Amino acid sequence: MKTLEQVRAQLKHYPVEVAFPDIEKWQHGNTGVDYVHSIDSGVAGPHVMIMALMHGNEVSGAITVERLLQAGLKPIKGRITLGFANVEAYRRFDPRNPDSTRYVDEDMNRVWSSSRLDGAEDSIELRRARQLRPIVDTVDYLLDLHSMHEEAPALIVSGPLEKGIRFAAEVGTPEHVIIDAGHPNGKRMRDYAGFGDPASAKNALLIETGQHFSARSKDVAMNAACRFLIATGVMQASVLGAFMLASGAVQQRFFRVTEPVVATSFDFEFADDYRGMEIIARAGTVIAREGEREFVTPYDNCVIVMPSLRQLGPGVTVVRLGHIVAR
Numbered sequence: 001m002k003t004l005e006q007v008r009a010q011l012k013h014y015p016v017e018v019a020f021p022d023i024e025k026w027q028h029g030n031t032g033v034d035y036v037h038s039i040d041s042g043v044a045g046p047h048v049m050i051m052a053l054m055h056g057n058e059v060s061g062a063i064t065v066e067r068l069l070q071a072g073l074k075p076i077k078g079r080i081t082l083g084f085a086n087v088e089a090y091r092r093f094d095p096r097n098p099d100s101t102r103y104v105d106e107d108m109n110r111v112w113s114s115s116r117l118d119g120a121e122d123s124i125e126l127r128r129a130r131q132l133r134p135i136v137d138t139v140d141y142l143l144d145l146h147s148m149h150e151e152a153p154a155l156i157v158s159g160p161l162e163k164g165i166r167f168a169a170e171v172g173t174p175e176h177v178i179i180d181a182g183h184p185n186g187k188r189m190r191d192y193a194g195f196g197d198p199a200s201a202k203n204a205l206l207i208e209t210g211q212h213f214s215a216r217s218k219d220v221a222m223n224a225a226c227r228f229l230i231a232t233g234v235m236q237a238s239v240l241g242a243f244m245l246a247s248g249a250v251q252q253r254f255f256r257v258t259e260p261v262v263a264t265s266f267d268f269e270f271a272d273d274y275r276g277m278e279i280i281a282r283a284g285t286v287i288a289r290e291g292e293r294e295f296v297t298p299y300d301n302c303v304i305v306m307p308s309l310r311q312l313g314p315g316v317t318v319v320r321l322g323h324i325v326a327r
């Protein structure tokens with residue numbers, strides 16, 4: 001049996017191309033919750049939130065939220081809330097071991113169910129989620145900024161509902177829209193309460209901006225954040241132009257995830273050096289092995305979504321499989 005350290009030692013090393021902002025100055029906000037700031041227009045409208053650092057080493061979101069805080073946004077209606085989620089994990093970042101500070105006790109993007117939030121268990125992440133919850137409960141539109149373990153095309157994760165898919169198309173970037181139902185081992189914030197209820201008008205998106213530490217990821221994050229603020233109607237495009245990528249609108253492609261592939265040990269290995277969004281032509285192609293067990297593509301033109309062994313362990317989703325959806 002391998003250890004996670006042995007697995008990680010075999011993976012590609014990515015340089016840290018960006019400076020980690022000192023976010024301590026943002027501790028005291030105006031919401032009663034540390035590291036959460038709100039800007040109210042005073043005009044009726046939606047409450048929109050951009051969240052960074054759901055995972056402690058996903059710095060592109062932190063850079064984006066800091067820039068938005070420094071920009072002194074003036075919403076034309078509604079209210080904009082900007083927050084840093086797992087500050088405890090972020091503080092512990094160590095460039096010599098950059099994959100180890102995704103969380104402290106548990107994955108904070110797997111605790112967003114009432115059973116976990118109202119339950120008796122305790123962890124650093126549950127404590128923080130419980131602090132954030134009263135604010136999240138008042139949010140109409142959420143953008144949760146994430147990045148990826150591997151260098152791969154940026155993705156927008158719409159969730160499984162038609163309202164989320166529509167919202168991803170309204171934001172219009174990045175190119176790849178992933179339609180999925182989340183993870184078997186816990187609920188994501190983007191699926192929490194009204195966000196995951198087809199009868200609710202609330203809506204949420206999650207963006208994976210590219211590799212955690214690449215300079216490009218922070219630009220993708222900022223671009224998506226601006227387009228989200230414009231799509232929700234709280235900001236005018238004319239005042240955000242300087243923050244956005246010049247490429248403008250892209251032709252989006254939609255992919256529906258049909259199943260997660262979940263490891264049961266540290267012996268899981270991919271059959272190829274997948275980076276994400278590869279399309280495997282034939283059903284029955286072996287894509288991974290774990291001991292004697294082989295994992296094969298369940299259908300033709302199977303898309304490999306966010307493969308990574310950096311957080312490998314029993315119960316961890318190491319890749320999702322999906323197919324192209326015509327829209």
Ligand SMILES: [Zn+2]
Nearest residue numbers: 055058146147
């Ligand atoms: Zn993440």
